[in-house]
Amino acid sequence: MDGLSNHLVPLGILCGAGVVVLAAAIEDVRHFRIPNAYCLALVLLFPLYVLVSPVPMEWWWNLAFAAALFAFGALAYRTGKFGGGDAKMLAAAGIWAGPSDIVAYLIITALAGGVVAMALVCMTVARTLWFPSAKTDAEPDKMEGKPELTPDFTFKTRIPYGVAIAAGASTVLAGLALSVLTAK
Secondary structure, X not given: OOHHHHHHHHHHHHHHHHHHHHHHHHHHHHHOOOOHHHHHHHHHHHHHHHHHOOOOOOHHHHHHHXXXXXXXXXHHHHOOOXXXXXXHHHHXXXXXXXXXXXXXXXXXXXXXXXXXXXXXXXXXXXXXXXXXXHHHXXXXXXXXXXXXXXXXXXXXXXXXXXXXXXXXXXXXHHHXXXXXXXXX
């Protein structure tokens, strides 16, 4: 095997991980839930990638970062800041980020989370201004998962943070693909 054919298997694994990340984001938007199967698939694809990658990896750092991200996610879940799926997805996607990628992964994930939150705030304010009866006529149980602007202008909603995690993970996966393509 030579040239690009050396890189097809690792690129295929990276594409598979990308599809899993995208599917998790879509599931989170649609149902505010990230199935364990997606997190497990990301974790199981990683050692396969390490074995076939033409780029040497210090994979133990990836495991250490994933463990730290899981601890952070568990704490965020315990305090009600994250959903359980978000905590697991943050670590499962974070396993792909090594020492050179972890900062970018966290910054892009945080920025994308801010964009998602701001989009929800804007949609809520617009809905409140243009359809004022919609927020008062609906029963609370029918508002489950939908943004709500309270009278004191605090914002209460569930945010599909899987979208932000997918943005950070996609960046890392794209960087890994680039490194595979440029490897000799």
